[in-house]
Amino acid sequence: MSWLQLRVDTCRETTEAIEDALLAAGAVSVTMEDSADQPILEPAVGETPLWKQTRVTGLFSADTETTQATVIATASFGQSLPPYRWEILEDKDWEREWMQNFHPMRFGQRLWICPSWKTPPQADAVNLMLDPGLAFGTGTHPTTALCLEWLDSCTLKDKTVIDYGCGSGILGIAALLLGAKEVMAIDNDPQALIATQDNAKRNHIDSSKLNVYLPDDAPTDYQADIMLANILAGPLAELAPLLSQLTVASGQLVLSGIINSQAAKLLTVYKPWFEMEAPALHHQWVRLCGRKKA
Structure with missing residues (x-):
């Protein structure tokens, strides 16, 4: 019609x-x-x-x-x-139209994000098979790409990770596939938690390694080696004390969902808790990284 x-x-x-x-x-x-x-x-x-x-x-x-x-x-x-x-x-069949335009993408040296309905181009790579469902996060947006590239560049073996604002689960699952020991995924959208669990199963992730929570249900006495938060500048500013509390001393912080003009303010907000690095820029979007002060 x-x-x-x-x-x-x-x-x-x-x-x-x-x-x-x-x-x-x-x-x-x-x-x-x-x-x-x-x-x-x-x-x-x-x-x-x-x-x-x-x-x-x-x-x-x-x-x-x-x-x-x-x-x-x-x-x-x-x-x-x-x-x-x-x-x-x-x-049109809009779902099928979208599926036809979502192609495998490479991030860094090892990591590929592949639609779950397509064959990975490199069978021996770290291939994350993804169906985002109704949740945000496919790797096509610069903010997600910045975080995926950072994860690919790191040694994650035996690291614990919090993916705050997990969306489709793409960052937390990528961390696990790249060697992380355990991930806590947090999002205020129940649909995101469902998508994260579905994508974890799709990638044969041991359920004991990935725990999902709504923000009010997440443990407050847990601390991770790596804190990932790809959301927006406003919530990131409000969440600074909590994200610091959930990160171990000398732990790493990765923030995105930020445009270039917002970076300076967020660097100031996080400075009491973290030694912050210079921003990494992709088009108008920024990734901020830091290490928690001892």
Whole structure:
């Protein structure tokens, strides 16, 4: 089945009115996206931010009379619509479309992240077979790539690791495949914990080596040799005392999910507990590493 979509380029002030107008005209759903490359990375709690230039798209059934729908939307809006266009949207199996575009990726010298439905390109490499499900983390984002490259460069034998904000479990499982002794995976999304456990089984990880927790359920008397946290700058700043508490003296810290302009502030936040290194940069994204003070 095909669909029709009406795309309207507007500004922040009229976005909600355009949304209401498209719904009044019969749209079955309405989405909004940035039309001017203005990312919004960390909205405040309870805030629903919009971009200065926003594209509002209404999805309509294929038998919609576009002229009539435009008239209804215009009447609902109360004035001429901003620049708009109608398009045919071919229906696709979006899950299969995504699967076709997720390819094996190499990080460092040893580690490959491979979709679970594809054959690894190097059978003798450290191959992490991944199906992220609904959780974040495939290795395609620079923040995850920065952490995976760091793990590949380290000697992890007999190390204990905490993966705070584990998402798909990609970092913790990579650590185990690279020689870590034990991983504690923590996330506030139950779906992430399910995905982490599923991916661990997919990679034949001994269940005794990977323990998953919601934040409130995680042990507070546990300390790891390596603390990994790939989330966002705001939560990383708030979690600094806890992440320090969960890291052994002289243990290593790896933070990501940070844009370059946020790095200096986070270096200051973590300085009381860790000797921090210079940031590692990938495009606009940053990895911060440090070692806990004795």
